[in-house]
Each structure stands twice: as structure tokens, then as C-alpha cells.
Amino acid sequence: MLSRVADNLYWMSRYLERAEHTARILDVNLNLMLDESAAGVDRRWQRVLAALGNPADLAWGGDAYQIAHVLTFDASNRSSITSCITGARENARQVREEISSEQWQRLNQLFHEVGHYNLAENLDALPSEFLLNVIEGVHLFQGVTDSTMSHGEGWHFIQVGRYIERASATANLLNLYHREFWGQAGSVPEGNEYLEWVGLLRSCTAFEAYCKAYTADLNPDRILEFLLLNPEFPHAVRYSIDCLQAALDAIHGEGGKRRAAPLTRLAGRLQASLGFGQISEILSEDVGSYLQGILDQCRDIHTTIYQLYINYSIQTALAG
Amino acid sequence: MGSAGIGRFDSSTLPNYLLDGAYDEMFEAPGQPRGHYVPLLETLTSLPGDEIRRRKHSADLSFLNQGITFTVYGREEGTERIFPYDLLPRIVTSAEWNHVERGLMQRITALNLFLRDIYNEGRILADGIIPPEIVYSCKHFRRQMRGLQVPRNVYIAVVGSDLIRLPSGEFVVLEDNLRVPSGVSYMLTNRRVMKRIFPQLFQRYGVRPIEHYTQALLNTLRSLAPEGRAEPTIVLLSPGVFNSAYFEHAYLARQMGIELVEGRDLVTHDNVVYMRTTTGLRRVDVIYRRVDDDFIDPLAFRGDSVLGVAGLFNAYRAGNVTLANAFGTGVADDKALYAYVPKIVKYYLDQDPILNNLETYLLNDAVQRDHVLQNLDRLVVKAVGESGGYGMLIGPHSTAEQREEFRRRIVADPRNYIAQPTISFSRAPCFIDDTLEARHVDLRPYVLFGDKVTIVPGGLTRVALRRGSLVVNSSQGGGSKDTWVLNQ
Numbered sequence: 001m002l003s004r005v006a007d008n009l010y011w012m013s014r015y016l017e018r019a020e021h022t023a024r025i026l027d028v029n030l031n032l033m034l035d036e037s038a039a040g041v042d043r044r045w046q047r048v049l050a051a052l053g054n055p056a057d058l059a060w061g062g063d064a065y066q067i068a069h070v071l072t073f074d075a076s077n078r079s080s081i082t083s084c085i086t087g088a089r090e091n092a093r094q095v096r097e098e099i100s101s102e103q104w105q106r107l108n109q110l111f112h113e114v115g116h117y118n119l120a121e122n123l124d125a126l127p128s129e130f131l132l133n134v135i136e137g138v139h140l141f142q143g144v145t146d147s148t149m150s151h152g153e154g155w156h157f158i159q160v161g162r163y164i165e166r167a168s169a170t171a172n173l174l175n176l177y178h179r180e181f182w183g184q185a186g187s188v189p190e191g192n193e194y195l196e197w198v199g200l201l202r203s204c205t206a207f208e209a210y211c212k213a214y215t216a217d218l219n220p221d222r223i224l225e226f227l228l229l230n231p232e233f234p235h236a237v238r239y240s241i242d243c244l245q246a247a248l249d250a251i252h253g254e255g256g257k258r259r260a261a262p263l264t265r266l267a268g269r270l271q272a273s274l275g276f277g278q279i280s281e282i283l284s285e286d287v288g289s290y291l292q293g294i295l296d297q298c299r300d301i302h303t304t305i306y307q308l309y310i311n312y313s314i315q316t317a318l319a320g
Numbered sequence: 321m322g323s324a325g326i327g328r329f330d331s332s333t334l335p336n337y338l339l340d341g342a343y344d345e346m347f348e349a350p351g352q353p354r355g356h357y358v359p360l361l362e363t364l365t366s367l368p369g370d371e372i373r374r375r376k377h378s379a380d381l382s383f384l385n386q387g388i389t390f391t392v393y394g395r396e397e398g399t400e401r402i403f404p405y406d407l408l409p410r411i412v413t414s415a416e417w418n419h420v421e422r423g424l425m426q427r428i429t430a431l432n433l434f435l436r437d438i439y440n441e442g443r444i445l446a447d448g449i450i451p452p453e454i455v456y457s458c459k460h461f462r463r464q465m466r467g468l469q470v471p472r473n474v475y476i477a478v479v480g481s482d483l484i485r486l487p488s489g490e491f492v493v494l495e496d497n498l499r500v501p502s503g504v505s506y507m508l509t510n511r512r513v514m515k516r517i518f519p520q521l522f523q524r525y526g527v528r529p530i531e532h533y534t535q536a537l538l539n540t541l542r543s544l545a546p547e548g549r550a551e552p553t554i555v556l557l558s559p560g561v562f563n564s565a566y567f568e569h570a571y572l573a574r575q576m577g578i579e580l581v582e583g584r585d586l587v588t589h590d591n592v593v594y595m596r597t598t599t600g601l602r603r604v605d606v607i608y609r610r611v612d613d614d615f616i617d618p619l620a621f622r623g624d625s626v627l628g629v630a631g632l633f634n635a636y637r638a639g640n641v642t643l644a645n646a647f648g649t650g651v652a653d654d655k656a657l658y659a660y661v662p663k664i665v666k667y668y669l670d671q672d673p674i675l676n677n678l679e680t681y682l683l684n685d686a687v688q689r690d691h692v693l694q695n696l697d698r699l700v701v702k703a704v705g706e707s708g709g710y711g712m713l714i715g716p717h718s719t720a721e722q723r724e725e726f727r728r729r730i731v732a733d734p735r736n737y738i739a740q741p742t743i744s745f746s747r748a749p750c751f752i753d754d755t756l757e758a759r760h761v762d763l764r765p766y767v768l769f770g771d772k773v774t775i776v777p778g779g780l781t782r783v784a785l786r787r788g789s790l791v792v793n794s795s796q797g798g799g800s801k802d803t804w805v806l807n808q
Contacts, residue, residue: 003596004585094561097570097580153598251598259600309598314587317594317601 003310005095006157010305012091012107013161019084020138021169023131025051026068028202030128032195033064040192047180051173051203055079072127073117081134085114100148103141110137159247160305167240168298170204174227174237175291182220182287197223204235224287225279237294238274244301245271251309263304270297336757336787343489343746344758345410356411356806357749363521364408369754375517376407376751382513403506404799407751409514410761410781411525417805420483420491420765421775423675426665428479428767431496431652433668435475439465439648449667450660457735458657459705460499460650462613464620468637470646471544472771477644478537478608479767480504480779483675485746492676493661494762498653499645500610503800504766505568507780508533508575510802526807528777533766534575540770541606544642552605555579555595557586559611559627569610583611588631591638606642607632613647655704655738656682679741683734692739693730696723699739701730714790716742745790748801750783760784762792763803778803 029048033041045060045067055077058070074080089111096104117130142162149155177200181193197218201207204227213230214222230236245267252260274294282290339350346357353361364372383402412420437444438455445452455461480501482494511530515522538554545552558569560582573580585595586604594601609616615625620633635641651657659680665673681688681699692699696715703711713726730737747758765779781803782792792798 001598002579002581002585003598004582006598097574157598310596312596312600314589314594314601317596318589 001098001153001157003312005098005154007310008091008095009098009154009157010161012088012095013158014165015084015088015091016107016138016141017162017165018169019081019088020135021166022052022071022079022081022084023134024205025203026071027128027131027135028199030064030068032199035195036192043180047176050176051169052079053172068127072130081131082114085111085134095154098154100144102144102148106137106141106144110134110141113137153251156247156250160244160251163240163244163247164298164302166235167237167244168295170227170235170237170240171291171294171298173200173203174224175288175295178224178287178291194218200227206233206235209233221279221283224283228282229274229277229279231275241267241271241274248305260308263301263308266297266301266304270294270301334756336752336755337749338747338758340744341487342744342760343485343487345485345746345748345761346758356413359521359524360408360411363518364756372407372751373754379405379407379513379517382516383509404785405506405510405513406759406783406785406799406801407517408749408756409518409802409804410748410763412763412778412803412805414528414806414808416491417528417777419674420763421777423491423493423673424481424765424767424775425773426669426671426674427481427493427496427661428476428769428773430665430668431498431661432473432475432769434664435646435649435652436470436473437668438651439475440467444664444667447667449663450657454654454656454660455651458651458654460613460648460654462648462651464633464637465646465648469639471546471642474544474644474769475646476649476652477540477544477769479769480764481767483763483765484678484743485763486743489746490676491763492678494678495655495658496653496661497764498649499612501764501766502565502568502610503764503780503782504533505571506800507766507776507778507803509571510780510800514802522804525804527804528807530776530778533776534572536768536774536776537572537608538576538578540768540774541608541642541644543770544644545605546639546642549605553595553603554606554608555581555586555604557581557583557607557609557611557616557629559583559615563610565610572608578608583616583627583629586629586632588629588635591631591635591640593629593632593635593641604641606644608644613650616643616647655680655702656684656735659738678743681739683730683737683739688739689730689734693727696727698742700742701726701737701739704736704738712791714742717790742790748781748783750785750801752785757787759787760790760792761801777805 025048029044033044036044041064042060042062045064049055049058049060049067052071055071056079057077058067058079060067070077071079072081075082075086077083089107092099092104092107113133145155145158149158177196181196197220198207201210201218201223206227210223210226213226226233227236229238231238231242233239248260248263248267252264337347339347346353346361348354380402383405434444438461442452444450445455476498478501480497480503482497483491484494485491507530541554542552545554554576555578556569556573556576558566558573558580560566563569570580579585579595581595581604587594587596587601589601593604593607595604611627614622616628617630617632618625618628619630621628632641632643633647636643636647658677659682662673662677665671681692683689683692692701696713697718699715701713701715713722715723718726726737745760745762748761749756750759752759761781761783763779763781765775768774781801783799783801784790784792784797785799786797789797
């Protein structure tokens with residue numbers, strides 16, 4: 001497969017995952033905001049901005065709806081949902097012969113829905129309906145991708161993009177919540193704090209899945225364990241890294257293992273640390289730097305993928 | 321078969337169906353359809369009006385869903401439109417086609433010999449058949465190609481020549497496209513849609529198939545691979561997603577099962593071309609390029625091009641990669657050189673041309689120029705290097721101001737223009753606003769030249785959809801229709 005094509009598929013997928021994540025975080029927080037004091041609102045939206053990587057040109061000014069509108073509709077802001085979907089479509093457009101026409105139609109339709117949403121008409125309402133449409137659109141695209149595209153190299157690059165984005169996003173959220181709320185480990189949260197933990201779980205679509213595993217007893221340590229180490233829940237970091245590793249394996253399988261050694265080592269180490277780690281050990285040490293470590297490793301994996309498959313120098317390639 | 325059988329679509333009951341001096345593809349005379357159009361008329365008559373409309377709608381939808389579109393530049397980012405097409409096929413009898421086919425083979429063979437000659441010995445120039453200045457002043461002449469051996473001596477592997485029909489019904493060549501002719505994807509998709517829309521009619525007619533075009537193109541490209549590359553890697557080089565023909569590039573690459581690459585996907589090293597893949601560099605042997613000479617290699621041609629591949633020309637010179645078409649083929653489709661094609665055919669093949677040219681005035685000849693300047697209102701003037709219907713004056717449809725403008729330009733740079741009589745070329749029936757109207761059509765057959773010459777029967781019939789218009793280019797309101805060449 002052409003390097004450029006792999007690059008386009010990877011970013012198409014990352015942008016869509018990012019759009020979905022942004023939509024969900026906005027929806028959850030706009031909803032939770034209804035129950036709290038002004039001071040709480042400030043902290044919440046600063047946290048939302050941090051969770052989205054503190055987008056450039058956007059600072060908390062006291063108006064949650066204004067922030068939400070920018071993050072949703074502002075095509076000039078690169079972090080907005082609209083920009084992410086446009087970016088995904090632009091990447092897909094350049095590899096139209098590589099993806100199925102069902103995929104293209106689905107993505108194109110999402111793009112047009114987002115582009116033609118009439119803001120003026122819906123200004124008073126929460127953009128909730130819009131946000132749910134985006135999430136649903138991305139889910140549909142993923143379903144169509146899995147059922148209409150050959151599960152070959154291109155599909156694996158799509159997987160890589162999706163799960164590296166998801167693992168980073170979840171780890172980043174855990175990091176922020178940990179910094180803010182992990183004061184009293186072992187205590188049972190009440191009132192507004194209880195809502196915050198629900199918010200974290202819902203930001204990862206994890207509330208129901210968590211309740212199935214641990215009942216509605218919200219315990220911060222268990223939440224951390226669930227979102228970090230659960231091998232079965234699709235938004236858990238461990239699950240995402242397992243999928244990432246499987247996709248990378250499939251890709252080296254087609255390209256020769258020896259060349260991929262540095263990447264195998266990086267991804268394998270992260271996978272092992274999540275697979276064999278225990279929550280008690282992690283909690284007994286510096287949780288913040290553990291989470292930060294995951295983020296750094298994801299970044300290294302990204303860089304190494306680029307060095308190996310996309311931006312390699314001609315000299316390395318000819319020597320290999 | 322009298323006019324009774326064609327009822328509603330008899331020419332006398334079609335208020336907007338213009339029959340005048342121009343050759344009409346369907347009607348010999350008012351009320352008298354040509355034999356090979358009778359089954360079509362019968363079918364149309366037998367269908368209720370809204371059934372035809374329904375089929376038209378279903379065809380529209382089919383084009384849109386398959387993404388058979390071209391990019392419109394301007395306002396909204398990524399605006400794509402379906403290529404306008406007409407529901408009714410243009411029908412060519414097998415006798416007509418055999419004549420066209422023989423004529424094209426002869427013409428392409430001669431033009432290829434001409435290219436080989438002018439980039440090597442230059443006999444035709446030395447023998448005084450063609451003035452050297454016509455060749456050397458052409459902006460598509462590439463001195464870099466002098467003395468270079470190209471595989472199988474084939475310069476023009478893919479050709480699309482534009483033919484029109486004179487009032488007498490004779491097919492003549494309007495121009496040859498020897499650089500990167502486009503439109504073949506519309507020929508193929510038109511056919512696919514038509515087969516779904518008029519299946520019985522199609523079967524009744526016995527139409528010669530064209531679906532093997534992509535296979536033939538692939539074989540042609542493979543036959544041109546450099547020596548010793550038994551399993552050549554073939555790619556299609558596109559300028560990228562912003563090019564108006566990107567759909568066609570993607571379509572052809574997919575149909576042939578080859579990679580669609582852009583300049584940035586290719587690198588050269590030691591005069592070998594590679595493409596960057598996820599498994600490392602992979603050697604490329606044949607490039608079907610859809611990028612113009614000017615933009616293809618910033619080292620050899622325009623330095624400001626970002627679409628090209630640095631070092632490609634040297635790799636080509638070294639014989640490590642084949643490009644189809646070769647560089648510098650544009651010299652043979654220069655509109656001033658066009659006037660000499662009959663002499664070229666005679667010179668290399670010692671035959672009379674089977675397909676004639678349109679009468680052409682060369683404006684660097686003082687006598688011809690004076691004649692043209694006095695008759696600007698009756699002639700068509702074209703800039704020699706332009707295509708796509710740009711840089712053109714159609715005398716009878718022009719204003720005094722436009723004629724004055726062209727007079728100035730011609731006097732300033734006579735080599736850059738030619739003039740031809742305004743031809744009211746043939747019209748074919750089109751389904752417009754629920755009835756039949758006649759519109760001007762041309763025909764662009766596609767010729768493939770590798771180890772042998774292949775011409776799929778038919779080609780792209782382009783239609784000037786605006787009433788009275790003589791311009792068939794899609795950039796200027798033209799559309800297309802399927803072309804049926806009959807078995808008998």
C-alpha cells in the first residue's frame with residue numbers, strides 16, 4: 001500500500017474518533033452543568049478545554065454555550081467537530097479508490113449534515129441533538145467500515161488511528177480527573193462529586209458497563225481500574241492498546257517483522273504494562289506520572305509508525 | 321417503415337427539432353428516419369412520456385451514486401457535479417465505423433512515425449515537406465527528447481482524436497489529442513448506465529462491446545515496459561484530487577488494478593523510479609501519466625511545479641522507466657501542424673489519407689492571413705496551443721469587439737493562431753424537456769498503441785447541450801451520450 005494512502009486512512013480515522021470524543025464530552029458536560037454552582041461551572045469548562053488538549057485561540061470566558069458552539073461549529077477552529085469531520089472527509093476523498101463506496105457515502109452524508117446544520121434556527125436549543133447525530137454518524141461509519149471494507153492493511157491502519165486516538169483521549173481524561181478529584185482515596189463520593197464521576201464514566205460511554213462490573217457503587221479506584229485495565233470494554237485504555245497492537249502486528253506481518261522491531265518493542269511494552277499491571281501497584285505509586293507515561297508512549301508509537309511506514313528516508317529504505 | 325410507425329416522434333410533430341443544412345444523424349429528410357434509428361424511435365414511441373422521464377431520473381441517480389462526477393472549481397470546497405449526459409444513444413453503422421477505424425489507424429501510425437522522425441533524423445524537415453520553424457517554434461517541442469530511443473518506438477500510446485461530420489455525412493478529423501486525452505471513463509460508465517436503462521433495445525440492436533478498454537489499456541502499457549522487466553509494475557500518475565479529471569484517474573486505476581499515485585508518492589534514486597509504500601520502496605516500470613510535460617519533472621521542465629517527480633526525466637532517458645505518452649508528443653497535435661497531417665500520412669506511408677482534415681488557414685502565411693482577417697465573421701479562429709474550447713473565436717457568433725480583439729492578437733503573433741471555416745457539424749437527437757431536439761455532436765474515439773493498435777468501437781460522443789451551440793467541451797456546457805457501433 002502507498003505510504004500516502006496509509007497516512008490518509010490513519011488520519012481519516014483519527015479525526016472521526018476525535019469528533020466523536022469531542023461531541024460526547026460536550027454533551028455530557030452541558031448536561032451536568034445544569035446541576036451546579038457558578039464556581040463549579042468554571043472548573044468544569046476549564047477541565048473540558050484541557051481534556052480536548054487546550055485548543056488554540058479558545059479560552060474560558062464564562063459562557064459555556066459560547067465555548068460549546070465554537071467547539072462544535074466553528075470551522076476556523078481546528079479542534080471543532082466540524083473541522084474534524086471536514087478533515088476526515090478530505091482524507092477519505094484522496095483515497096476514494098481504497099475505501100468502499102458505502103464508506104464514502106456514509107462519511108459524505110455526515111459531512112453534509114454537519115455543514116448544513118442551521119445554527120440560527122437552533123440557537124436556543126442545546127446542540128444536544130446535533131451532538132448525538134455526530135456520535136451516531138461516526139458509529140455508523142465504523143460499522144460500515146467493518147462490514148464493507150476488506151480487513152487488509154488499509155483497514156488495519158484505520159484501526160491504528162482509531163485506537164491510538166482513543167487510548168490517548170481516555171488516558172488524558174483519567175489524568176485530569178485524577179489531578180482534581182483523587183483527594184481522598186477509598187472514600188465514597190456524594191452529591192456533586194458523585195456527578196463528576198458519573199460524568200467521567202459517561203464521557204467514555206462507560207457508565208452502564210461499569211455498573212455491570214461493579215454495581216452503581218462509584219469508587220474512584222475502581223473507576224480507574226475499569227477505564228485503565230479492563231480488557232473487554234472498548235473505551236478502556238488496555239482494550240484500545242490491545243487492538244492497536246493487534247493491528248500493528250497484522251501490518252508488520254505484511255511488511256516483514258525485522259524492520260518493525262522498534263515499533264513492536266514500544267507497543268509491546270505498553271501492552272504488557274497494561275496487561276500485567278495491577279491497580280494496587282499503580283495506586284501505590286505516582287498515578288499522574290503513570291498516566292502521563294501512557295500518553296508519552298502513545299506519542300512515541302505514532303512517531304515510530306511514521307518513521308517506519310510513511311516518512312522514512314530513501315537511504316533507510318534502500319539499505320533495508 | 322413509414323412515418324406512421326414513429327407517431328409522436330415524427331420530425332414533423334417535433335416543434336423544436338431543427339433540420340437544416342447540417343447532417344442529421346437520425347433523419348434523412350423531414351419525416352424520414354435513417355434505417356438504423358428506426359428501432360430507437362419505435363421504442364421511444366412505445367414508452368409513455370413519464371416512463372422516459374423515470375428512466376432518465378434513474379440514470380441520473382445511478383451516475384450520482386457511483387460518484388461519476390467532475391470537480392467544479394470555485395465557490396464551495398469540493399463541489400462535484402455529475403457529468404451531463406443524454407439519454408439517447410448515438411448510433412454508428414458498422415460500415416461507417418470500419419471507415420473511421422481504418423482512417424484512425426493510418427493517421428496514428430503516421431503521426432507516431434513523424435514524432436520518431438523529428439526527434440531523430442528529421443528527414444521530413446530535411447526533405448522540405450514541413451517547414452522546420454513550424455516544429456521548432458511549437459511550445460510542446462521538447463529538445464530533451466532528441467536522439468532518445470523510446471520502447472517499441474511508440475510515442476503516443478493513448479490517443480483521443482476528435483471527429484466531426486460534415487453536411488455531406490463525411491467524417492473528418494477536427495483535432496488529435498496526443499498528450500493526455502481524457503473522457504474515456506465517461507464512455508465506459510455511459511455504456512454501463514445505458515445497458516441498465518434500455519436493455520431490450522440494446523440487445524435488439526446488436527451493439528459492439530467496449531468493456532475491454534481497460535484490459536486493452538493495461539496490455540498496451542505492459543507491452544511498453546523497459547527491457548528485462550517481465551512483471552512490470554504499472555502505475556497511473558495523477559495531479560491529485562483537485563484535478564477536474566480525478567474521478568477518471570481513480571476509475572481507471574481501480575479498473576486496471578494498478579496504483580493511483582501522485583508526484584509525492586514517487587522518488588527517483590540512481591535513475592530508477594520508486595513509489596513509497598508501507599513495505600518500503602517499490603520499483604516502478606511503467607507510468608501512465610495524466611500530468612502534462614510541463615509539470616512532470618521540476619528538474620527537466622518547469623521548476624515551480626509541485627506535482628511532479630524530480631529526476632523522472634533522467635530515469636526515463638536511462639531507459640529504466642517508460643512513460644505513456646512520451647514527452648514532447650504535443651508537437652504533433654499543435655493546431656498549426658495539423659494542417660500538414662495529410663502530407664505526413666503521404667510522406668511516411670505513401671497513402672492518401674482515409675480521413676480528411678478540415679480546411680485550415682495558417683496565419684503566418686501572408687496571403688492566407690489577409691484572407692482570414694477579411695473574413696473573421698465567417699471563420700473559426702483557434703489558438704494553436706489551447707484546448708478545452710478556450711482561446712477560440714467563432715466568427716458567426718462573435719461580436720465586433722471580439723473580432724477586433726482577435727485581429728490584434730493575430731497580427732501580433734500569427735504563428736499562434738489558425739483559422740478554419742465555420743462548420744455546422746452533424747446533429748443527433750437528444751432528449752430535452754420531454755421531447756426530442758437536435759444538438760451538435762462530435763465523436764472522440766480512443767486509440768491504444770502498444771505492440772498493436774487497438775480501437776474500441778465507438779468512443780465518447782460529446783454533445784453541445786445548449787441550443788445552437790457548437791462547443792461540446794464539458795467546461796463550456798457540453799455533455800455526452802453513449803455511442804453504439806452496430807455489429808452489422
